[in-house]
Amino acid sequence: MKPRSRSLLTSLVLLTSLTVRTPAHAAPGGCDASEPYVSGQGGYAVYRxxxxxxxxxxxxxxxxEGRRGGAGxxxxxxxxxxxxxxDGCTWGPLTVVTAGHGHTRGNPAPVVDPRTGAVVLVTCANDGAVTEAQIMRGEVAPGQGRxxxxxxxxxxxxxxxxxxDITAEVTRPGWRWYATGPGHAVALTRGPHSGRLLIPANHSAAPPAGSRDTGQEARYYGGHALYSDDGxxxxxxxxxxxxxxxxTNANETSAAQLPDGRVYFSSRDQNGTAPGNRLDTYSSDGGRTLDRPYAVQPALNAVPVVQGSVLQSRGWSAPxxxxxxxxxxxxxxLALWSSADAGHTFTGLGTLMARPAAYSDLVQLxxxxxxxxYETGAKGPYESLEFRRLRLPQRPPAGCHGRDRCLVQGGANLP
Structure with a gap:
């Protein structure tokens, strides 16, 4: 069993959670948070x-994902x-981008093509009557899998x-489960692969022939990437x-291109035996190969087994x-961490609130x-999706060194 560490952020000051409904004509900076999705509204039982x-x-x-039948x-x-x-103060009407028609469509991984401005969305699907566990055990009929x-x-x-359907282009024989992201994908803008659209993903493989490892299918999880060089x-x-x-069982994955052109991958460790719940690695050739295998990122041991998001920010310090x-x-x-050394170490910036929270995704505004x-709620983490706007410091605040709190929200420094 993995050892559990105390939260790295226990000393950080908790921010008050708020929902602000500001008119669409409000000046920039006029709101801090909004709720684009509330479970039970818009025809869906749960949004995730x-x-x-x-x-x-x-x-x-x-x-x-708009889930009609519940949180499953x-x-x-x-x-x-x-x-x-x-910038997320107000939201237009809900639209369906990919309809399940009784089946499962999900794992959205959107990215903006830097050359054309087109929005490219990669998703996954399977028969609505089968589960991830059944797919991983190979118990589904042809056409029911991912x-x-x-x-x-x-x-x-x-x-x-x-x-x-691009399944044949981006899978290997024998793969069972398959998941893009979830969360935004990355468009490479530096280096020889500039313009490449890169989707972090994960899969599961069939156990070796004759294996009796029944019930431990997660050990056959692995990470991978898919990419397009033509939009x-x-x-x-x-x-x-x-x-x-x-x-190490690399699972749900987020990626970011670092200032030196490398790609940083951050993955959930799906119950691997290594200590900690976060894994990371790098690629120097635009995601075609890895510089090293996935390894535990000990600075993020406070994170539970859950999806997380990474973003290479722009601004004063560009962490x-x-x-x-x-x-x-x-x-x-839900909390934020920052790294000033390309993901080798991380420093806690602050928690957004104490309430339940689960999956999240970051965007540069x-x-x-x-x-x-991010997913959040008063009693459970799947009651709504909230959008929060945060300002990173444009210059180092006085005394902002090491593990000091440097996050800015709504125009005010964290105390």
Whole structure:
């Protein structure tokens, strides 16, 4: 069993959670938080799995899974979208980007093509009557398992093309489970692979022939990436983490391109035997291969087994930012960490609130300003998706060194 560490953020000051409904014509900075999705509204029992990007025209696109039957990962699930023209203060009507029609559509991984401005969305799907566990055990009929699809929008996210199946291009024989992201993907803007759209993902493989490892399918989880060099028309399989040793089980993954051009991958460790719950690695060739195998990131031991998000920010200090819950044994108290050394170490910035919280995704709004879309609620983490705007310091505040709190929210420094 993994040892559980105390939260790295227990000494940080808790921020008050708030929801502000500000008119769409409000001046920039006029709101700190909003709720684009509230479970039970809009025809869906639960909204989960946030993913957010900002388009070339400045529109914030907040994607989610709209789950009609409840919080479960299987069933009648659509990929839905709300758009904001004011950096997340207010939101337009809900639209369905990919309809399940009784089946499961999800794991949205959107990215904006830096060359054309098109919004490219990669998702996964499976038969609504089967579960992840059944798929991982190979207990599903042909056509019921996981498939991978791509869509594009040329009009700032108002309309998307029909889903196009790219499964054959981005899988290997024998793979069972498959999940893109979830959360935003990354467009490379530096180095020889500039323009590449890179989707972090994970998969599971079939156990070796004759294996009796029944009930421990998670040990066959591995990370991988898929990429396109032509704006999402053609897709290729990048690196494949296929050690399957059960020590590190790379699962839901987020990626960011570092200032030196490398790609940083941060993954959930799905019950591997190594201490800690976060894994990371790097790629120096745009995601085609890894510089080293996935390894535990000990600075994030406060994070429970859950998805997290990374973003290479822009602004004064341009840190690599990470978001996730901050209680090792529970999904609650969403927090932010930053790294000034390309992900080798992380420093806690602060917690957003003490309430339950689970999945999250980060987006750059303006230089020095980021947004986070995250699952939260008063009694449980799946009551709503909240969007919070946060300003990173434009210059080092007095005394802001080491583990001091440097996060700014709503125009005020953390105390």
């Amino acid at each position: 799995i946030p993913a957010v990007v900002k388009t070339r025209h400045g529109t914030v696109l907040a994607f989610a 990962d299987t069933g009648d699930i659509d990929v839905v979208l709300r758009r904001s023209a004011d 498939r991978v699809f791509v869509q594009r929008s040329w009009d700032d996210g108002r309309r998307f093309t029909a889903p196009r 999402g028309r053609d897709w290729h399989l990048g690196f494949v983490d296929d050690g399957y040793d059960g020590v 690599l930012v990470f978001s996730a819950p901050s209680v090792p044994t529970a999904r609650r108290a 303006a230089p020095g300003t980021i947004g986070v879309l």
